Each structure stands twice: as C-alpha cells, then as structure tokens.
Amino acid sequence: MNVMNAAGNSAYDAPQPLTSRPDNPMLGLPRDHKIRRMGARPLLFRGAELAMCMSFTPELPYWYEMNIYRTEQQTFVLAIRLFFQSDSERDRVRAWEFDTLPALFSQIETYDAAQDVRFDFTGDIARMSAAELAAQSLDLAARVAAARLHFAGLAGELFAEMDAAA
C-alpha cells in the first residue's frame, strides 16, 4: 500500500488510517508544518490542527484526507490529500490558506473531485467502434460521479461531526 506523500517529505509524510491513531494526539497542538503542493510553493506555517477527516475504505483504491489548521498568524489552512492504494499512482496534495473559516468551508463545498479522476484511455481511438467509445465515455463519467459522491460524503461527514459536537 502506498501511503507516502508523493509530494515530498512534508511534516505529514505517513498518513495512516485514523483507526491506527486512536487519540490523534497531534490534533490541537501547535507544530511546524510544511505542505508541499502541486503547482505551487510549499505552504509553510506553524499552527495547530483543528480538524481532520478521512475516507479510508479497504475496498476502495483511493481515499481522501482533509485537514484544517489554524496558524499562529490566525489564518486557516485547508489541505486536501488524495491517496492511492496502488504504488503506481501518485498521491496528490492541494492546500490553501484563508483569512476566515467560512472561506475555508466554502472551498470544501466547491471542491470538484472530478479533477482528481485520471482518464486512462486504452486502445487505439481510430480503431474503436462507436460502442467502445461510448463505453469509455460512460466509464469516465461513472468514475467522475463516484469521485464527486465520495468526496461529498466525506465533506458531509466532517460538517456533520462539527455540527454534532457543537
């Protein structure tokens, strides 16, 4: 199982299913973070983790993890990480910094998991029948829908937990 953060040796290199971290001792404690991002400079900050959620499911080939931090500058950081069970896939990390929590929540609500779906087109498109092309199209559409449903379920889980705890 590939659980390494392919984006590098960040402060969060070895994500594990939450079940292996029963008390999540790091939550709430200020520490230095370095989140390497795709297409952007690493996000460096010192702060505390306010919330985390993950969708690890043994039967699924991928899972998401979301972390919310408060920095010492009183800004908020959201990290959305996508992990794959397969060694052949590269894990992906996206992170943003916000001035307010509502802005951060809005980012979660509008995150489109379709961008995480890779399109592996197999075969020679010039020699494919219309039915084969249709099947490929439907397969991609199904995976996009599944990814969106999966992420929305995780976001709902996080928001529901916040709501239940309040």
Add this chain to the structure above:
Amino acid sequence: MTRGSAGSFEATVDPELLVLLGRRAPDPHCSEVAGPHGPRRPCPAGGEGPPDLPWSRISLRCDGKLPLSFTGVPILACDAEAGDPQDLGCRAKRLFRLYLSQDQRLVAHLAVLPHEDLPARPIHRAGYIAELEELTRFLTENDPSDCALATPAQGADGQLDALWTALRLSLPLAAHGCAGPSLHTDGGHS
C-alpha cells in the same frame, strides 16, 4: 475532542474549532441569517407570528455542504425500502422527512442508507422546497441507485471491464445527466 464516523469515513474535530466557530458555523442555507432562498408563505394579516407548534432547532446533514440548520417542526416522515431484495446492485432504505421551518418554508431531507453488505455509502441531501415541482425533482434526482456509484471500477483496465462498468452504471448516470456535455475533468493533471 469529538470523533464521528459513518461507514468507514471518519472525522475528528478539536474543541478549539468549535470555539472559533462560536459553537456554530455560519450557515449559508439559513434564511434567518442570510435571507430567504425560496418563496415564503404569505404572512398572516395583522403581523401574527408563527403558529403555535413545538418548534425546535433542526440540523440536517447534507453531503458536500454545511448542514442545513433552521428552527422548525417535522410534518411528514416517509420511509421505504428501495430496490429488489434479489438485486444486490441497489438495496437501500430511503428515509424522507419534510419539515416546516418557523419562517414557514418547507424543507426536505432525504437519507439513502444502503444495505450494510453493500459497498456503498449513505447519501444525505437536504434543501428548501419552494413548490411542488421542486419536491418531485428533489426525489427523482436523489434516487437510491445513486448508492451504486459509490463503488468505483476496480481493475477496469481492459475494454471488457470498462464496458461492463459502463453498462452497470449507465442507468443512474443517464437518469442524472452525468454523461452530458456539462461533464468536465482535466484528467487529474491540474
């Protein structure tokens, strides 16, 4: 520190976050703060307040969104088993609730809970209902067969696997227009 789970999805929230939120996150759905999104019933003449009902604070879980929170009262509950018990592809309970908010709007909540032996996730949807057509749309757009989509295509490397995956999932996709021209993806390169 609190911790909740549904299926294998888990969330942990530090108390500091709740303090920062003032115990409650801003609710974009809530008309009491953000203004109405749907038409209200006409207010009774003479500026009378809401009817004397057992109002309570209600918070409805909604996938992908902050919970829809309002002061209201349940007025309808309708639970049903969906799918053929012999059909392992779609067996789920559909729990539907209708609420009247204190500002006299209708709120619908639908929970689709797949059978525990299915590799599918529960679905929670909630929204304000302004008119009957919206209720019909709300119910049809949240068909329990959506649950089947929670199962990704594993090992769909070959043409045959892709074809079967497509065929297996084509019905709910067609029903929800997922294969329409609005679909967009950058193939994971962003």
